[in-house]
Amino acid sequence: MSIFAIATSVAETAAAHGDEAASAGLPQLDPSSWPSQLFWLAVIFGSLYALMHTRFLPAIGGAIEERRDRIADDLDKASEFKHQAEEAEGAYNQALADAKAKAQGIAAETRGEVDKDIAEMQADTDAALEKQVAAAEARITAMKVDAAAKVHDAAAETARAVVEILLDEAPTSEAAEKAVSNVSNAS
Amino acid sequence: MIDIRAAGPMEQFEILPIIPLDIAGIDISFTNSSLWMLIATGAIVLFFFLATRRAALIPGRVQSAVEVLYEFVSDLVRDTIGSDGRKFFPYVFTLFIFILAANLFGLIPSLPYTPAAMHTFTPTSHLIVTLALAMVTISIVVIYGFWKNGLKFFKLFAPSGLPIYMYVLIVPIEIISFLSRPISLAVRLFANMFAGHIILKLFAGFVVSLLSAGGAVMVFGIAPFLGAIAVTALEFLVAALQAYVFAVLTCIYLSDAAHASDH
Numbered sequence: 001m002s003i004f005a006i007a008t009s010v011a012e013t014a015a016a017h018g019d020e021a022a023s024a025g026l027p028q029l030d031p032s033s034w035p036s037q038l039f040w041l042a043v044i045f046g047s048l049y050a051l052m053h054t055r056f057l058p059a060i061g062g063a064i065e066e067r068r069d070r071i072a073d074d075l076d077k078a079s080e081f082k083h084q085a086e087e088a089e090g091a092y093n094q095a096l097a098d099a100k101a102k103a104q105g106i107a108a109e110t111r112g113e114v115d116k117d118i119a120e121m122q123a124d125t126d127a128a129l130e131k132q133v134a135a136a137e138a139r140i141t142a143m144k145v146d147a148a149a150k151v152h153d154a155a156a157e158t159a160r161a162v163v164e165i166l167l168d169e170a171p172t173s174e175a176a177e178k179a180v181s182n183v184s185n186a187s
Numbered sequence: 188m189i190d191i192r193a194a195g196p197m198e199q200f201e202i203l204p205i206i207p208l209d210i211a212g213i214d215i216s217f218t219n220s221s222l223w224m225l226i227a228t229g230a231i232v233l234f235f236f237l238a239t240r241r242a243a244l245i246p247g248r249v250q251s252a253v254e255v256l257y258e259f260v261s262d263l264v265r266d267t268i269g270s271d272g273r274k275f276f277p278y279v280f281t282l283f284i285f286i287l288a289a290n291l292f293g294l295i296p297s298l299p300y301t302p303a304a305m306h307t308f309t310p311t312s313h314l315i316v317t318l319a320l321a322m323v324t325i326s327i328v329v330i331y332g333f334w335k336n337g338l339k340f341f342k343l344f345a346p347s348g349l350p351i352y353m354y355v356l357i358v359p360i361e362i363i364s365f366l367s368r369p370i371s372l373a374v375r376l377f378a379n380m381f382a383g384h385i386i387l388k389l390f391a392g393f394v395v396s397l398l399s400a401g402g403a404v405m406v407f408g409i410a411p412f413l414g415a416i417a418v419t420a421l422e423f424l425v426a427a428l429q430a431y432v433f434a435v436l437t438c439i440y441l442s443d444a445a446h447a448s449d450h
Contacts, residue, residue: 026197026200027197027200027201027202027313028200028312028313028314028315028377028381029314030202032214033202033218033220033313033315034315035213035214035215036202036204036208036214036215036216036217036218036220036221037202037218037220037221037310037313037315037316037319038315038316038319039213039215040215040217040218040220040221040224040225041224041310041316041319041320042319044221044224044225044228045228045281045285045320047228048228048231048232048281048284048285049277049278049281051232051235052235052277052280052281052284053277053281055239056235056236056238056239056253057257057276057277057280059239060235060238060239060250060253060254060257061257061261063239063243063244063246063250063254064254064257064258066244067244070244
């Protein structure tokens with residue numbers, strides 16, 4: 001009896017009297033089904049392996065790899081940009097510091113010049129003013145002297161006139177002057 | 188009334204031919220097991236086709252999900268095997284996704300009134316399937332081990348740096364441990380799927396029996412019904428976990444093969 005014949009008869013028995021076949025023993029231990037199971041396992045598992053190996057796994061692995069590369073690339077690029085930005089910031093800060101220093105230099109220089117100009121102008125003005133003040137003072141002094149002399153003369157004249165009216169005798173102008181001088185010296 | 192076939196916990200594991208096929212006297216019929224293997228694999232292929240149709244720089248929802256799976260297995264392979272692991276990645280990935288899909292699709296409840304051959308079937312609940320997968324793993328381990336290390340592959344059984352008399356004890360233990368690997372690998376997955384589906388079917392069977400008893404007894408049907416819900420949730424965990432365990436152990440065995448001469 002061939003294996004096929006046994007299998008057929010077992011299958012027929014199983015189909016016809018399921019309960020009896022089950023009670024005959026574990027279906028797992030029935031060797032007649034083994035060739036079929038092994039054959040289809042080999043065919044199906046083998047096909048799945050071939051598909052996985054040649055198509056699906058490389059595709060998935062490729063996608064993952066590509067993403068990883070892309071992310072690494074992007075990170076590299078980002079760090080490069082960051083580096084560039086830092087360099088630019090450094091250059092900017094340097095330029096800013098330079099400009100500040102230069103501006104301060106110019107300001108100091110200008111301030112010095114302006115101060116010098118101011119000082120010069122002040123000195124000039126002071127000198128001119130002093131000269132004017134001196135001239136004015138000289139004039140005042142002259143006028144004072146002049147005025148004092150005139151007051152003296154006027155006093156002497158007045159004194160002579162007063163004496164002439166009182167004594168009906170005109171003193172000499174020398175005497176009047178002497179008297180006024182005495183009075184004004186005493187006072 | 189609900190199909191009477193639902194009563195037996197073992198009938199869900201029966202292999203029923205859908206398209207009878209026979210090559211050179213060997214029965215290779217397209218069965219319910221083949222159908223659900225094909226459905227699970229077809230779903231994977233469709234899912235991956237949609238995910239990779241337009242591989243975008245910024246992934247969509249489906250592409251993200253697939254990439255998470257990819258990275259998960261990729262990390263597992265890299266962490267366990269190291270730099271040699273890259274060439275095993277497609278195999279480990281296919282193994283993981285295939286077992287995961289087969290386990291999960293087996294948890295879909297069967298529609299009532301569908302023919303028995305169309306009922307939901309878990310291909311990984313059959314020892315021959317898990318054993319075949321385990322043997323593929325072990326074959327790769329042995330072939331790659333000898334190709335990479337030559338006869339130094341045998342150092343796997345005799346780790347260096349032990350006192351000489353210890354080898355009398357260690358070598359037989361290591362050989363037995365190595366030989367039991369494919370069996371433990373296969374039985375672990377098979378037994379988890381098998382036991383989980385039996386428990387599910389038992390709980391479901393209780394519900395049906397209590398409901399068909401009629402009257403006040405029907406109220407007690409709520410307990411196994413809640414049990415079936417809880418076990419279904421647990422089975423989802425087991426389905427994912429066993430796929431992961433199979434992949435992890437495959438990686439560990441491959442790592443042994445890759446680094447046998449380092450011992």
